[in-house]
Amino acid sequence: xxxxxxxxxxGYTGLELLRILANHPEVEVVSVTSREKAGQKIKDVxxxxxxxxxxxxxxxxxxxxxxxxDLVFLCVPHGAAxxxxxxxxxxxxxxxxxxxxxxxxxxxxxxxWYKTTHPCPEIIEQAVYGLPEVYREExxxxxxxxNPGCYPTASLLPLIPLLKEGLIEPQSIIIDAKSGVSGxxxxxxxxxxxxxxxxxxxxxxxxxxxxxxxxxxELNLAAGSSxxxxxxxxxxxxxxxxxATSYASVKEGVTEKDLRGALSGxxxxxxxxxxxxxxxxxxxxxxxxxxxxxxxxxxxxxxxxAIIISAIDNxxxxxxxxxxxxxxxxxxxxxxxxxxxxxxxx
Ligand SMILES: NC(=O)C1=CN([C@@H]2O[C@H](COP(=O)(O)OP(=O)(O)OC[C@H]3O[C@@H](n4cnc5c(N)ncnc54)[C@H](OP(=O)(O)O)[C@@H]3O)[C@@H](O)[C@H]2O)C=CC1
Ligand SMILES: CC(=O)N[C@@H](CCC(=O)OP(=O)(O)O)C(=O)O
Numbered sequence: 001x002x003x004x005x006x007x008x009x010x011g012y013t014g015l016e017l018l019r020i021l022a023n024h025p026e027v028e029v030v031s032v033t034s035r036e037k038a039g040q041k042i043k044d045v046x047x048x049x050x051x052x053x054x055x056x057x058x059x060x061x062x063x064x065x066x067x068x069x070d071l072v073f074l075c076v077p078h079g080a081a082x083x084x085x086x087x088x089x090x091x092x093x094x095x096x097x098x099x100x101x102x103x104x105x106x107x108x109x110x111x112x113w114y115k116t117t118h119p120c121p122e123i124i125e126q127a128v129y130g131l132p133e134v135y136r137e138e139x140x141x142x143x144x145x146x147n148p149g150c151y152p153t154a155s156l157l158p159l160i161p162l163l164k165e166g167l168i169e170p171q172s173i174i175i176d177a178k179s180g181v182s183g184x185x186x187x188x189x190x191x192x193x194x195x196x197x198x199x200x201x202x203x204x205x206x207x208x209x210x211x212x213x214x215x216x217x218e219l220n221l222a223a224g225s226s227x228x229x230x231x232x233x234x235x236x237x238x239x240x241x242x243x244a245t246s247y248a249s250v251k252e253g254v255t256e257k258d259l260r261g262a263l264s265g266x267x268x269x270x271x272x273x274x275x276x277x278x279x280x281x282x283x284x285x286x287x288x289x290x291x292x293x294x295x296x297x298x299x300x301x302x303x304x305x306a307i308i309i310s311a312i313d314n315x316x317x318x319x320x321x322x323x324x325x326x327x328x329x330x331x332x333x334x335x336x337x338x339x340x341x342x343x344x345x346x
Pocket of ligand 2 (some may be wrong): 150233
């Protein structure tokens with residue numbers, strides 16, 4: 001059995017990990033942390049939890065937890081995650097970090113966008129970007145996996161194959177993305193209270209969202225050139241889900257069949273990426289609760305722009321499901337264990 005800890009288990013991504021790992025036959029959750037709920041049993045805080053009901057929340061004390069576990073999931077805010085990751089790695093524990101701390105390869109870019117000094121830039125180069133469909137071989141050998149952001153997962157999966165095949169003009173890319181509110185985490189914020197979110201739909205962090213450099217880093221690597229993108233995020237009054245609509249001008253002579261062929265070629269054997277048939281487009285309700293990224297596309301023949309629509313559940317493929325997928329790869333398990341659920345539709 002692989003023994004794991006979840007640091008930050010009272011948050012949305014930590015709870016989602018418990019939901020997924022409850023169905024994992026090869027994993028034992030031996031430690032869950034919360035500073036606020038330390039000393040209480042999971043069932044005292046979350047009465048719906050059955051499998052791990054009697055596990056007691058403990059403080060995120062690395063010295064105490066590390067000797068009992070093989071791998072830790074960090075479900076805490078950036079900054080706190082990096083320091084904790086370093087301590088676990090030094091204690092010989094593998095780390096899957098769901099925060100943004102090790103996604104950007106350049107610590108200066110991190111500092112510019114996150115407006116804070118990186119706590120341990122010296123270990124950034126150990127980290128592998130945890131997008132299994134692109135970095136599976138590197139993830140197998142890694143002890144530190146930087147789980148991708150939710151918006152980057154939804155944006156990168158459809159665009160990377162099109163760039164690798166040279167079918168779209170990199171500088172023309174626009175990503176227009178919408179997220180449910182759980183993407184912002186479980187701690188209270190004024191902009192997230194019911195009356196502020198219900199019956200509303202707004203853009204936020206326009207031209208300054210923290211996921212922009214993460215998306216650019218990976219798109220630049222796929223294209224083999226340096227370029228910027230437009231990326232706009234919106235908050236939708238629903239609990240889960242991201243729908244990203246990406247636009248890009250296609251190169252001369254490129255057809256819709258070429259675009260579809262690039263995506264099918266990249267993903268026909270992938271268990272968690274589904275490319276829809278012509279005329280079909282994904283909805284967030286089609287992926288709710290699943291580890292799927294579903295993609296639909298159309299080439300607008302009037303404007304010669306590809307319109308690519310992708311949907312994920314931000315808490316599953318956008319966070320905890322992808323983290324379990326990465327854990328399965330790192331541990332040598334079958335990649336799909338505990339992740340083959342059907343969508344909760346409607
Ligand atoms: N929500 C989402 O859709 C996604 C989130 N992420 C990232 O995953 C991480 C977790 O997100 P999410 O679950 O939404 O966050 P939440 O705010 O819902 O939960 C945060 C958890 O971390 C604990 N925590 C907070 N601060 C600290 C700290 N300084 N040290 C130790 N523990 C701490 C909290 O418990 P306590 O305070 O009691 O210790 C709580 O259990 C974040 O980095 C987030 O950006 C990534 C992709 C998607
Ligand atoms: C709806 C909403 O607010 N979403 C969050 C998603 C952030 C996230 O997942 O952040 P990390 O990069 O730290 O993992 C946001 O836009 O900031």
